[in-house]
Amino acid sequence: MGFxxxxxxxxxxxxxxxxxxxxxxxxxxxxxxxxxxxxxxxVRPFGVTFVLPQGISRGKHRLxxxxxxxxxxxxxxxxxxxxxxxxxxxxxxxxxxxxxxxxPSGERNLSGSTVRGNFEFQTESRAGEKISVKGWFSFNxx
Numbered sequence: 337m338g339f340x341x342x343x344x345x346x347x348x349x350x351x352x353x354x355x356x357x358x359x360x361x362x363x364x365x366x367x368x369x370x371x372x373x374x375x376x377x378x379v380r381p382f383g384v385t386f387v388l389p390q391g392i393s394r395g396k397h398r399l400x401x402x403x404x405x406x407x408x409x410x411x412x413x414x415x416x417x418x419x420x421x422x423x424x425x426x427x428x429x430x431x432x433x434x435x436x437x438x439x440p441s442g443e444r445n446l447s448g449s450t451v452r453g454n455f456e457f458q459t460e461s462r463a464g465e466k467i468s469v470k471g472w473f474s475f476n477x478x
């Protein structure tokens with residue numbers, strides 16, 4: 337159980353974590369709230385973070401690069417890379433999918449819920465570096 341991903345392209349690495357799912361009630365444009373799904377929290381060599389709309393459900397979802405005004409209203413993803421004194425993020429020109437096979441039905445009582453799925457996508461850094469990511473997750477929310 338956990339969260340695992342493989343990154344290839346302009347930079348390469350492996351992501352492994354316990355998996356995190358949180359609902360941020362006052363986040364996003366107009367504070368509509370969204371889910372934060374990631375491999376882990378804090379600084380790590382590589383990180384994969386999904387931002388999912390409040391009403392998301394099981395199924396296959398297309399990933400894209402939303403405008404700043406759309407954060408939390410459409411499924412999106414960011415890949416972070418620790419550079420020592422800074423972090424580089426790749427989240428531009430994203431295309432791919434997130435398949436949720438198990439997901440809580442709402443933002444309340446997340447603790448103990450099962451979260452399971454897989455994903456595959458391509459994205460770019462601000463410098464135009466292209467990367468591909470493929471992975472899966474299966475964990476119970478703590």
